[in-house]
Amino acid sequence: IKDPAIYRYTGISERSMRYLRKTYRETGEVVRTPICTGRPRILDSLDANFLEACIERQPDILLTEMQDQL
Numbered sequence: 675i676k677d678p679a680i681y682r683y684t685g686i687s688e689r690s691m692r693y694l695r696k697t698y699r700e701t702g703e704v705v706r707t708p709i710c711t712g713r714p715r716i717l718d719s720l721d722a723n724f725l726e727a728c729i730e731r732q733p734d735i736l737l738t739e740m741q742d743q744l
Contacts, residue, residue, distance in 0.1 A: 677691065721744065724743075724744070725740055
């Protein structure tokens, strides 16, 4: 299929098609997956489990009190 037909059938722009082809040539995939997503975590799983236990032990605990216990 020639490029103009692809643009017409898919509705993507010529620029997007160039980007997709470049990505496919470089990675073998048509979508780039990010190396890491989101912000790095401040608390590890041990901290999270500790906070969860604090809430289970005292459901009405204040955030400031939990911060003090950390």
